[in-house]
Amino acid sequence: MDTVNTNNNNDWTNPKQSWDEKIQLKKTMLDRVDPFDFKLVNLNNTGYIFVGTAILAPFFISILITYLFAKNPNAVLVMNIVNWIVVGVGCYFVLSRVQDKLLRTGAIAFYYFYFIPNIISLIAGVILGILKVQTDTTANLVVSWIADVICIVILAKTSPYIFVKIKLTFKQNYKLLIPTVIIALIVTFGFNYIFGLAQAQITPGTSVNQANLLAGLNKWWNVVILAVYTIFTAPIIEELACRHGIFSLTGNKWVSYFASIIYFAGMHVSQTGDWEHFVGYLGASIALASLFIIARGNVTYTIMTHSLLNTVTFILILTVPTLAS
Incomplete structure (x- = not known):
């Protein structure tokens, strides 16, 4: 029971379908029973408040002060x-x-992802300061991993529905999920390559975020922690926040699309202030936001693509260190 075909499903000759509906994956039974609501909130009040306060204003302040x-x-x-x-x-x-x-929908993931890691980092910083322990790569990785795990656990308690849907997608729609993710992975690498070339023309070298993650890879325990963090926990909570959360909280599919792209790329540079590396993150941002629409709002597809993207990138960096520069 992987898919349910109808006469007008993804039919390019059907005048009732918009162009974006025609490029979406064919509807599965899960899509019919529990469709993603791109209009969960009203764009004209809640949506604009969300985009303005959670994305546009913080990024503008970050760029200005930086x-x-x-x-x-x-x-x-x-x-x-x-x-x-x-x-x-x-x-x-x-x-x-x-x-x-x-x-109910799990859209609260965005705010969990924004506040909980900041709170955990603040608490960890105070504790390490009291204990007079120097903050190093290992400490930063462990704190980041713990923060993501806490976000996921709390979300699972408050919004179990989204994890049920992810589980059902693996169980019922794996025949559609697997080839879609493989194609999406290839496309995402292509986008990353193109925007990576553009970034190199603007500002060569790595971003502060990437440099922080890669620091200390000469120690095996840092390699293990980074692998667990980037391959398992980070893709789950980042996709639930940056795709599922943003597309739920905006109230318009295409406003959400651009908001998701801006936020995902921007969050990698906003806290460190190296906005000159913003372009380098646009490739994955565009690919994953597009995939979310193509997959009819099923975050399972973007989680898997994001995880595999990080997996392949991680392996390449370990085997070909020059790729990290």
Whole structure:
């Protein structure tokens, strides 16, 4: 029971279908029973509040403060605090309008992903400071991994529905899932290559985010932690937040599409302030956001593609170290 065919499913001659519906995967029984709602919220109030406070305003503040103060560490700290406040205020207004919907559908994943890692990092920093333990690559990786696990566990408790759908997708639609993910993986690598070339023309070298992740790979335990983090936990919570969450909280498929692209690429550079490396992250951002639409809002497809992308990249970096530069 992998798919259910109808006469008008993905039919290019059907005038009732929009062009984006025609490029989507054919509907499965799971899509019919539990379709993703691209209009979960009202764009004109909740959607614009979400996009404005969670994406546009924080990124604008980040760019402004970063380059006005030449990436001064104290200025970056102030920037992050201001952004937490802006996103927090927006979160309050969004939750006051659609709290039940966010919890029921799992769209709350976006706010979990935004706040919980920041809170965990702050607590860890205070504890390490009290213990006078120097923060190194291992500590950063462990804290990041723990934060992601906590996000996933809390989401599973508050919004179990989304994990049930992921499980059913593997069980019922694997014949469609596997080839789609393989094709998506190839396309994503192609996009990454193209935007990587563009990035090299703007600013050669690696971003701070990538450099931080790759630091310390000469120690086997860092390799293990990084593998678990980038292959398993990060793709799950990042896709639930950046695709499932954003597309749920915006209220319009195409506004969500561009918001997801901007946020996913921007989150890799916003806290460190190296916006000059923004273009390098656009390839995966565009590919995964497009896949989410093609897969009719089923986040299982983007999780698997993201995980395999990180897996292949990780293996290549270990075997061909020059690729990391």
